[in-house]
Amino acid sequence: MAEFDLDAYVGRSKALDLFAFPWDDVSHHPVSAEAVRTLRYMQDIESHTIIYLRELLATRAVDDPEVATFLACWLYEETFHGIALARFLEAAGSPVGPREQPAARIPGSSGSRPRGCRSSPRHGRTSARCT
Numbered sequence: 001m002a003e004f005d006l007d008a009y010v011g012r013s014k015a016l017d018l019f020a021f022p023w024d025d026v027s028h029h030p031v032s033a034e035a036v037r038t039l040r041y042m043q044d045i046e047s048h049t050i051i052y053l054r055e056l057l058a059t060r061a062v063d064d065p066e067v068a069t070f071l072a073c074w075l076y077e078e079t080f081h082g083i084a085l086a087r088f089l090e091a092a093g094s095p096v097g098p099r100e101q102p103a104a105r106i107p108g109s110s111g112s113r114p115r116g117c118r119s120s121p122r123h124g125r126t127s128a129r130c131t
């Protein structure tokens, strides 16, 4: 099994260039319902990397400087993948829309977030709204 080259990964890690995509052209190409469903799933996974990271930050894994370095780059890259997929879906006429937020972790609490908090990725920005 090949060894992971952290220095090489860090050296080439970067955000996806959201200006490199012809977003205005997306609407000229129909996207099937099955493709939209798949892209929404992928967008969900990519944009929830921070949730996975939160879980990992609660472990001793981050005591390893190489792991911590990898996680920082991983979050940076995956966040932009999620933004790009959200932007594509919106350009295709199937915006992601609001979704439930995962439960907040408050020491001593049951871990639930106040009811009514949702977020919505739009135009490359994610906004949170609590009612």
Ligand SMILES: [Fe+2]
Pocket (backbone or CB within 6 Å): 046, 077, 078, 081
């Ligand atoms: Fe990704």
